[in-house]
Amino acid sequence: MxxxxxxKQYKAIYKKSPTNIIRAPGRINLIGEHTDYNDGFVLPIxxxxxxxxxxxxxxxxxxxxxxxxxxxxxxxHLDNIKPSQQNKWSNYQRGIAKVLLDAGYKIGGLDILIFxxxxxxxxxxxxxxIEIATLLSFKKIYDLNIKPLEMIKLARKAENDFVGVECGxxxxxxxxxxxxxxxLFIDCRSLKYQYVPLSIQGYSFLVCNSMVKRxxxxxxxxxxxxxxxxxxxxxxxILPRIxxxxxxxxxxxxxxxxxxxxxxxxxxxxxxxxxxxxxxAVELLRKGNVEIFGKLMYQSHKSLKELYxxxxxxxxxxxxxxxxxxxxxxxxxxxxxxxGCVIYLVKDSSIEHLKEKILDVYSKKRELVPQFYEVVPSRxxxxxxxxxxxx
Ligand code: GLA
Numbered sequence: 001m002x003x004x005x006x007x008k009q010y011k012a013i014y015k016k017s018p019t020n021i022i023r024a025p026g027r028i029n030l031i032g033e034h035t036d037y038n039d040g041f042v043l044p045i046x047x048x049x050x051x052x053x054x055x056x057x058x059x060x061x062x063x064x065x066x067x068x069x070x071x072x073x074x075x076x077h078l079d080n081i082k083p084s085q086q087n088k089w090s091n092y093q094r095g096i097a098k099v100l101l102d103a104g105y106k107i108g109g110l111d112i113l114i115f116x117x118x119x120x121x122x123x124x125x126x127x128x129x130i131e132i133a134t135l136l137s138f139k140k141i142y143d144l145n146i147k148p149l150e151m152i153k154l155a156r157k158a159e160n161d162f163v164g165v166e167c168g169x170x171x172x173x174x175x176x177x178x179x180x181x182x183x184l185f186i187d188c189r190s191l192k193y194q195y196v197p198l199s200i201q202g203y204s205f206l207v208c209n210s211m212v213k214r215x216x217x218x219x220x221x222x223x224x225x226x227x228x229x230x231x232x233x234x235x236x237x238i239l240p241r242i243x244x245x246x247x248x249x250x251x252x253x254x255x256x257x258x259x260x261x262x263x264x265x266x267x268x269x270x271x272x273x274x275x276x277x278x279x280x281a282v283e284l285l286r287k288g289n290v291e292i293f294g295k296l297m298y299q300s301h302k303s304l305k306e307l308y309x310x311x312x313x314x315x316x317x318x319x320x321x322x323x324x325x326x327x328x329x330x331x332x333x334x335x336x337x338x339x340g341c342v343i344y345l346v347k348d349s350s351i352e353h354l355k356e357k358i359l360d361v362y363s364k365k366r367e368l369v370p371q372f373y374e375v376v377p378s379r380x381x382x383x384x385x386x387x388x389x390x391x
Pocket of ligand 1: 032033034167168169171335
C-alpha cells in the first residue's frame, strides 16, 4: 500500500497526521539454521517486505494500535503492561514497551497504525519485523539514546520473555542491520557482524511458501532448544572445555560423538557441520562461487531434515522439485522449519519455469497452492518523515 494511502487511513482513525513511518523488514536466512541460539554463525538477508508503522506521540501514556490488515485495534497503558489473551497480536508491542521501561528508558504514549507486508507464520520473521518497528518507533519519537545491538537484544528479550518463544538473535539482527545487496554474516557469540556482498549476477533467490503454517512451531522450537541444552550437558561431561555447542569442532565430534545418545548426537552433528557450512558459504559468496554455495544449501536442508528433524514432507517435496530443475543451484528450508518457506537459488531465466513446475507438482500432490516471492536483499529498518507533518 502506498504511503499516501496509509497516511489517509491514519488520519481517518486517529484524527491527526502521523509524524513518521517506521519500516522494518522480514528476512530469509541463506544458511545457518538453529545455530544462533547455540552461539554459532548465521547468514540472513533482509527481504523487500516490510512492516510499516505510522506513528505519532500522545501525552496520556497509552499505546493505541490499529492493524490495517486485520482491521483490529487494541490499547494498553504504559503503567500497567500485561500480556493480552484476546489480542495476542499486540503482545509484541506490549513486550517491547515493557523491556524498554524495565531497562530504564523514558518512553511515553504512541498512536500506531500497522500495515505489514511480511506474510505471517511463513518463517519470514514477521514477528521480529514488528518488534524492531515498534522499538524504532519509541526510539525515534522519544529520542532514546540506544545503540543498535542493545535494540536487538531488547527485541529478542521481548519475544523470549513476553511472547514466550525462546528465539535466538538472528531475526531481530537481520531486521535492524541488514544492508541492500548484502548478506549479514553474524557471529552469534561475539555479536560481531560483516556484510557479505552478494555477487550473484544472473541468479536470484526465489522464496516459495509451502502454505503449511508453522502452528506447532513455538512448542517444537522450544523443544529443540531444550534438546540442545541436554546435548550440551552430555558433551560437556565428556569434554569439560565445551561451553556451548559452537565450541565443538568436527574433530571433537568425530572423536566423542559416538558416546552420546542417538538424539543428542544427531542434534550436535547438525550444529557442528552447519556452522562449518556458513563459514564456507561466506568465502564462496565473496568469490562469487554460486554453484558450490548452492550445494551447501542442499546439504543444509538434508541436515535439517535428517539430523535436526525440523522439515516437513511439503518442504522436502519443494526442495526435491528444485533439485530436478535445470537452472536451480540450491534449495533449502529457511527459518525454524516445521512448515513455512523454501528458498531457491535459481537462474533468472529459469524462474518462471520453476514456478510452473512447482505449481503443477506441488499443487497436485498437496492440494495446496504455494505462494512465491522473488526477494531482493534489502536494507534494514529505517525511519521516514512524513511531508506536511510539521517536522
Ligand atoms: C527462528 C528464530 C531464530 C532462529 C531460526 C532458526 O527464526 O527466531 O532465532 O533460531 O528460527 O535458525
